[in-house]
Amino acid sequence: MVTRRPPARPLQRVGRVVRYGTRTGRLPALVLAVGFSVLAGGFLTAKTYTVRTVEVQGAQLATANDVVQVSGALGQSLFWLRPDDIARRVARHPAVAAASVHPVFPDRVIISLQERVPVLVWIAGGQPYLVDSQGWVIAQGDQAMLPHVTQADGTPPQLGSKLPASSVQAARTIVQRTQGQQVSLIYSAKLGLTLTYPDGRTVVFGDATRLADQLAVFQALLARDQGWLRLDLRDPDRPVIW
Known part of the structure; x- marks a missing residue:
């Protein structure tokens, strides 16, 4: 007579997975990876690193307020800024020939202008x-x-x-x-x-x-x-x- 082992209950399955993962080292690695992802996500989106100040250098014909508005940098996360895209937007201003953009931690951006003469x-x-x-x-x-x-x-x-x-x-x-x-x-x-x-x-x-x-x-x-x-x-x- 063959005796069949009753199917494992869900909690028992979880227990076995945990014990196996602990022995092999995979579970701690998974926990660390998930924890790191959560921490990194929170770090990258933290308000501490949101652009609060835009400094405009070299503006004589263009007004600083116009450049800041065109740049669209205020309120963005410093980690997600695309300096080249911002520079291209600023260079569309009639008085601007070229621009360079420099993020400064934790919450500042410097825009340097080369104006038309x-x-x-x-x-x-x-x-x-x-x-x-x-x-x-x-x-x-x-x-x-x-x-x-x-x-x-x-x-x-x-x-x-x-x-x-x-x-x-x-x-x-x-x-x-x-x-x-x-x-x-x-x-x-x-x-x-x-x-x-x-x-x-x-x-x-x-x-x-x-x-x-x-x-x-x-x-x-x-x-x-x-x-x-x-x-x-x-x-x-x-x-x-x-």
Whole structure:
């Protein structure tokens, strides 16, 4: 007669598993792993390591408040921050060319800015805008020492938009060539850049893509004759003067 052992009860099974795990060393390892995971999870999400302060360095045209808001760093866990992503977001600010982000334990982030450099003041609708050498409109504001261009028609530019780089470079060069003279630069959608003298004389440069040739013709005519009222140099090979 064969006697069958009754099936083990659930508690007995657990007991055997515990005794086996203790003898083999697997149970303590499992307990330690689970405990470590719990502790690590609590450590990584602890409020002690939540970003409470964002320090912005190098901000002159961009305001620190704007940079902090764009960064999205406040309130994040310092352990889960992605500095490269934050830097890319900050670099979308019109005045910022590049940014670097440095977490500082336990709850601080430092954002260092490399701002765009204004080279021109573009006036539209009575509002001055600062423009960099590539034509990017980077901020509202005026700097008296920079060349000024007044937009005569059309919609004023938006921050972060781009003006024709050729017009920006041409305006800078024309101002340098006429330094010390009381002249003004006007931009219109139809004529492009126009240089205006206080006595009413005007010189039309258009999109100024051939500025070197245009300036050469301009200087030659200035040296030869001051009796003209209007000079159209949009095609420097066929200047129109009257």
